[in-house]
Amino acid sequence: MPPSRIEERKALKKKRRQSRIRAVTAINLILLFMIFAMIGYYYITEGNEQISRQMAANSNAGVTGTDSDPGTSGNASVPGPAAQVQQESEMETVPEAEPDTSAPETVQTTPGPAKEEGVLEETGPEEGSDTSGDSADDTRSDSVILNFVGDMQFSGKVEQLLQEKGYDYPYKRLGSLFKSDDLTVGNLETPVTNGGTGAANKTYVYKSSPDALPELAAAGMNVVNLANNHILDQGVSGLKDTLVHLRHYGILYMGAGMNTKEAYAPVYVKRNGMTIALLGFSRVIPEVSWHAGANRAGVAGVYDPAAAVQAIRKASKKADLVIVTTHWGKERASVLEDHQSELAHAFIDAGADLVIGSHPHVLQGLEIYKGKWIAYSTGNFIFSKSVTEATQDTAVFQASCTKDGACAMKLIPCRAELGQPVPLSGEKAAKILKKVENMSSSNISIDSKGRASAG
CATH class of the missing domain: 3.60.21.10 (Metallo-dependent phosphatases)
Incomplete structure (x- = not known):
């Protein structure tokens, strides 16, 4: 076989090896990216849950605000004088779906x-x-x-x-x-x-x-x-x-x-x-x-x-x-x-x-x-x-x-x-x-x- 032909085969094999290496590398990178993404998602969601649990514990006992009570009469419990002579009459509302009962x-x-x-x-x-x-x-x-x-x-x-x-x-x-x-x-x-x-x-x-x-x-x-x-x-x-x-x-x-x-x-x-x-x-x-x-x-x-x-x-x-x-x-x-x-x-x-x-x-x-x-x-x-x-x-x-x-x-x-x-x-x-x-x-x-x- 002519030397030129041998060199061509070597070059082709080298290219194939490099292609395989690049493919394997790309797959590994994708897998690593997915792993890091899953880890990141876990910590983000878990962190959010911890934050929501800690917000009440970390709040000051003397929290104040200026929000008013819409629809009430200034006594913060009933809409007007007539309500003083009767108990609440809210109708029980059955939820369409019960959320998260795990x-x-x-x-x-x-x-x-x-x-x-x-x-x-x-x-x-x-x-x-x-x-x-x-x-x-x-x-x-x-x-x-x-x-x-x-x-x-x-x-x-x-x-x-x-x-x-x-x-x-x-x-x-x-x-x-x-x-x-x-x-x-x-x-x-x-x-x-x-x-x-x-x-x-x-x-x-x-x-x-x-x-x-x-x-x-x-x-x-x-x-x-x-x-x-x-x-x-x-x-x-x-x-x-x-x-x-x-x-x-x-x-x-x-x-x-x-x-x-x-x-x-x-x-x-x-x-x-x-x-x-x-x-x-x-x-x-x-x-x-x-x-x-x-x-x-x-x-x-x-x-x-x-x-x-x-x-x-x-x-x-x-x-x-x-x-x-x-x-x-x-x-x-x-x-x-x-x-x-x-x-x-x-x-x-x-x-x-x-x-x-x-x-x-x-x-x-x-x-x-x-x-x-x-x-x-x-x-x-x-x-x-x-x-x-x-x-x-x-x-x-x-x-x-x-x-x-x-x-x-x-x-x-x-x-x-x-x-x-x-x-x-x-x-x-x-x-x-x-x-x-x-x-x-x-x-x-x-x-x-x-x-x-x-x-």
């Missing part, structure tokens, strides 16, 4: 401070009842005493009253009730903020001052449920402020957060050697956008209960006692909606030991399902006063629970005056107890001391 991971929250010794200023209940003794179960060595109350808001006429009489006014008739128990839980049906932007498409828009929280904490309130149809009345910024202020005053919360994981997560507390898990959910949410999402602040909804059921199951593996608080039902209705009993039973099937409801603004009945108590509605507690007389009947629902999840239930009847619950005795108390008994399952009876039992 199973949330439980997040342990540091328990709040232990109950202080001593009592608040005790002027005594108006009707002369003793709220400090005769608990649901007087055996304390192997049990915990838990008090549950209904809706609380410090807005509008309530706020005006408290500014005049002092922010400790709501608790002056309660004596040491919430300081002598092991845990007190209520439904905080208002954002707590000096800023925020009022919701434009709601009839009743609440906004409570942070000034109300120190006395709420001092009265013994340990945990509040935020899963309700008012907690986003001042938008996401109002929710963020609420979380900051609650943490500042040592009040634990559940049912809402900066994303799905936080909203559905239980809060854990330890009392008398027991681990207690508390979770909050709502079946009353004004708009789909209020639902917490993977990267969206909001409420733990239960139109689809899958995420809630999963969260309860996880909590039951870590806690001795699992308590679920739920916002549900129809306003000013003593008759249950179908979804109330369906959800309550699903929660207990998943591992809940006690289910406590709110939202109707009136009392509803009790039920025992598989040995577990359900209180369908605790009524109002610290709220505006309505001409609808049934909204003035309320009670403290007191449970005494043991480490194996068995609970006894007792009611302490009260009257919900404007901004102040007043414990009752005598005929007035008996009337409320009989009313709740009549609304309860047929096998439930309530004695003259408020102790409920299943026959």
Whole structure:
């Protein structure tokens, strides 16, 4: 073969090798680019999630703003004088689709401070009842005493009253009730903020001052449920402020957060050697956008209960006692909606030991399902006063629970005056107890001391 031909073949082979090298190099570069792109995307999205979680924690407790409440009358809760004589009448809106119901991971929250010794200023209940003794179960060595109350808001006429009489006014008739128990839980049906932007498409828009929280904490309130149809009345910024202020005053919360994981997560507390898990959910949410999402602040909804059921199951593996608080039902209705009993039973099937409801603004009945108590509605507690007389009947629902999840239930009847619950005795108390008994399952009876039992 001529030398020129040999050289041509060598040159051709060299070109082919170079082409292969270039091709392999190009492929490697593409792969590296894809790997770096995926890493970058991960850190960007994860960073965004961390930022959204940290925004509330890093905000100053004294956040202020100048946004006004559209459609309200300057009292930041109702649109005009006529609304003072009736409770809210927002229609329950069923979301078209439940956002992000992937199973949330439980997040342990540091328990709040232990109950202080001593009592608040005790002027005594108006009707002369003793709220400090005769608990649901007087055996304390192997049990915990838990008090549950209904809706609380410090807005509008309530706020005006408290500014005049002092922010400790709501608790002056309660004596040491919430300081002598092991845990007190209520439904905080208002954002707590000096800023925020009022919701434009709601009839009743609440906004409570942070000034109300120190006395709420001092009265013994340990945990509040935020899963309700008012907690986003001042938008996401109002929710963020609420979380900051609650943490500042040592009040634990559940049912809402900066994303799905936080909203559905239980809060854990330890009392008398027991681990207690508390979770909050709502079946009353004004708009789909209020639902917490993977990267969206909001409420733990239960139109689809899958995420809630999963969260309860996880909590039951870590806690001795699992308590679920739920916002549900129809306003000013003593008759249950179908979804109330369906959800309550699903929660207990998943591992809940006690289910406590709110939202109707009136009392509803009790039920025992598989040995577990359900209180369908605790009524109002610290709220505006309505001409609808049934909204003035309320009670403290007191449970005494043991480490194996068995609970006894007792009611302490009260009257919900404007901004102040007043414990009752005598005929007035008996009337409320009989009313709740009549609304309860047929096998439930309530004695003259408020102790409920299943026959």
